[in-house]
Amino acid sequence: xxxxxxxxxxQDIRRVTVVGGGLIxxxxxxxxxVHGLEVVxxxxxxxxxxxxxxxLQRISPVLQSLGLVLDPQTPRLSFTLDLADAVRHxxxxxxxxxxxxxxxxxxxxxxxxxxxxxxxxxxxxSGITASMQSRRMNTPExxxxxxxxxxxxLIPLVELVPGRRTDARAMAVAQVFFTGLGxxxxxxxxxxxxxxxxRIQAAVIRESVSLVRQGVVSVEDLDVxxxxxxxxxxxxxxxxxxxxLGGGAGGIRAxxxxxxxxxxxxxxxxxxxxxWLGRGAQLDLAxxxxxxxxxKPVAELAMARDRQQNAVLGALRASxxxxxxxxx
Amino acid sequence: xxxxxxxxxxQDIRRVTVVGGGLIxxxxxxxxxVHGLEVVxxxxxxxxxxxxxxxLQRISPVLQSLGLVLDPQTPRLSFTLDLADAVRHxxxxxxxxxxxxxxxxxxxxxxxxxxxxxxxxxxxxSGITASMQSRRMNTPExxxxxxxxxxxxLIPLVELVPGRRTDARAMAVAQVFFTGLGxxxxxxxxxxxxxxxxRIQAAVIRESVSLVRQGVVSVEDLDVxxxxxxxxxxxxxxxxxxxxLGGGAGGIRAxxxxxxxxxxxxxxxxxxxxxWLGRGAQLDLAxxxxxxxxxKPVAELAMARDRQQNAVLGALRASxxxxxxxxx
Numbered sequence: 001x002x003x004x005x006x007x008x009x010x011q012d013i014r015r016v017t018v019v020g021g022g023l024i025x026x027x028x029x030x031x032x033x034v035h036g037l038e039v040v041x042x043x044x045x046x047x048x049x050x051x052x053x054x055x056l057q058r059i060s061p062v063l064q065s066l067g068l069v070l071d072p073q074t075p076r077l078s079f080t081l082d083l084a085d086a087v088r089h090x091x092x093x094x095x096x097x098x099x100x101x102x103x104x105x106x107x108x109x110x111x112x113x114x115x116x117x118x119x120x121x122x123x124x125x126s127g128i129t130a131s132m133q134s135r136r137m138n139t140p141e142x143x144x145x146x147x148x149x150x151x152x153x154l155i156p157l158v159e160l161v162p163g164r165r166t167d168a169r170a171m172a173v174a175q176v177f178f179t180g181l182g183x184x185x186x187x188x189x190x191x192x193x194x195x196x197x198x199r200i201q202a203a204v205i206r207e208s209v210s211l212v213r214q215g216v217v218s219v220e221d222l223d224v225x226x227x228x229x230x231x232x233x234x235x236x237x238x239x240x241x242x243x244x245l246g247g248g249a250g251g252i253r254a255x256x257x258x259x260x261x262x263x264x265x266x267x268x269x270x271x272x273x274x275x276w277l278g279r280g281a282q283l284d285l286a287x288x289x290x291x292x293x294x295x296k297p298v299a300e301l302a303m304a305r306d307r308q309q310n311a312v313l314g315a316l317r318a319s320x321x322x323x324x325x326x327x328x
Numbered sequence: 329x330x331x332x333x334x335x336x337x338x339q340d341i342r343r344v345t346v347v348g349g350g351l352i353x354x355x356x357x358x359x360x361x362v363h364g365l366e367v368v369x370x371x372x373x374x375x376x377x378x379x380x381x382x383x384l385q386r387i388s389p390v391l392q393s394l395g396l397v398l399d400p401q402t403p404r405l406s407f408t409l410d411l412a413d414a415v416r417h418x419x420x421x422x423x424x425x426x427x428x429x430x431x432x433x434x435x436x437x438x439x440x441x442x443x444x445x446x447x448x449x450x451x452x453x454s455g456i457t458a459s460m461q462s463r464r465m466n467t468p469e470x471x472x473x474x475x476x477x478x479x480x481x482l483i484p485l486v487e488l489v490p491g492r493r494t495d496a497r498a499m500a501v502a503q504v505f506f507t508g509l510g511x512x513x514x515x516x517x518x519x520x521x522x523x524x525x526x527r528i529q530a531a532v533i534r535e536s537v538s539l540v541r542q543g544v545v546s547v548e549d550l551d552v553x554x555x556x557x558x559x560x561x562x563x564x565x566x567x568x569x570x571x572x573l574g575g576g577a578g579g580i581r582a583x584x585x586x587x588x589x590x591x592x593x594x595x596x597x598x599x600x601x602x603x604w605l606g607r608g609a610q611l612d613l614a615x616x617x618x619x620x621x622x623x624k625p626v627a628e629l630a631m632a633r634d635r636q637q638n639a640v641l642g643a644l645r646a647s648x649x650x651x652x653x654x655x656x
Contacts (some may be wrong), residue, residue: 266530
């Protein structure tokens, strides 16, 4: 028996129920609405409708500047205090409730009773895994994490994280759905606290706090150091392609040759448990990086990177000039 | 006795000697030349001139797209194999030699003998501190680290790091010099391995390697996760202003209230030695963040951030569209 039939769903999520009308919930609403979906918002707070429509009002000029039209009063958005009503006709549910395990477990058990067996169930949680949330569900195979980076109407990333019992087809449907909304989807292969983006963010916040607390640099200068170097770089290419290009013509292998020892010593000094970067690990990672990026020569990748880097630098300069004009 | 007279120098570094004609040296040359300076390049390798002029040729179109004219054959750039000749008339020296302590100690002792007593002496080293490099110098007060982020002709950051014996006036002169070249200068208050940017980069590379080695995510997806969330964010605002805005109307205090515990637990899970974030530390950091950014309300800062964020997203999209057109 197939408890839910994904085949018919693949291109066809038209009605989404957003549970929770906070900032993340409102931002998801904005994204779903500008892509023509019908959205039902459920919250237990009676003035959720007023607050969400106000938030949409605030968001709409930003979306307009991207050429996306958001009417905060659109009839495609409806509200209900009744959870059963909210999910009854939903093709998908995007949960944005409080980060409390008992709340989410209870919520999914109730949603499951009232929605169609084909409804895709997704949580925006950044901390509570799908395996934990779905413990009281009869159909955990269709429940997964779809974790946005705030604000979801603007920042492209969505991390899809399966629980132990999530069906690969549910992941595939979610990927098609979010890709269709213009999001950049990353599928994690395992549950891990913080997923990818928040773990990396946590590592950066830790070192930032440590440097300021040690009196090495001011808060403001730390922010300048990041925005004026690493931020620019990572807006254009992530850590692995940056390492690949950082090795020059020799790519990632040359990078490890030049920097692996220094990196490991730096981790020690920073009191981070070193990750083993011996020859075997370097080789494995080099092969993975070359599989991802090796089809083009490093020089060609570097030229594309520099062109994009310049575009970003130019846009930031122009945007700052505009703000200065606003002040004048 | 004042061994060197910075007053007369403040706006007046016109002749710079670059020691070392590798990629960093050539990139510094490009930056100095487009700002009208006279540059002497010293290297012990006889074909340094050919290699540097070739690299300038490669760099010039990128600079041209920024409206900066670089003539790779400019007579303002000269070459010499003789160190004494190279530094004799220099207002400043930018060292870009190999990362070997003995080499650098010997180099500075020789440079010091042949340059003017007022010459500012700077090393591009990312790893060997000014205190170590200047150990054999008689005038260590004018020697400091000016560490660029690669490539220096493009990426704005320069980290200035004093040694224990560096004079504050030397730091001030270097700051005026690089600011005049359009660089964003960050002054560190203490020597620390990796300085700021490379320590933060090391923390990110460690977690990235760890996530891939644990099988959580592919190399390519890790890069997507970073570029499509954190990179975009950090191109516009660093970790502290991002935390301040992440707290909503309550700013950094609300951010700590909401996330300090979770962050510390995540550090534990990531096997990073936790940095103490108790109430006292949170308060100190909140005061520092409010001193840096508190003059404007969070909502106003957030609007400026979103505007810049959109500019960056738009530039990246346009730049990718152009590359697609190139292919077609």
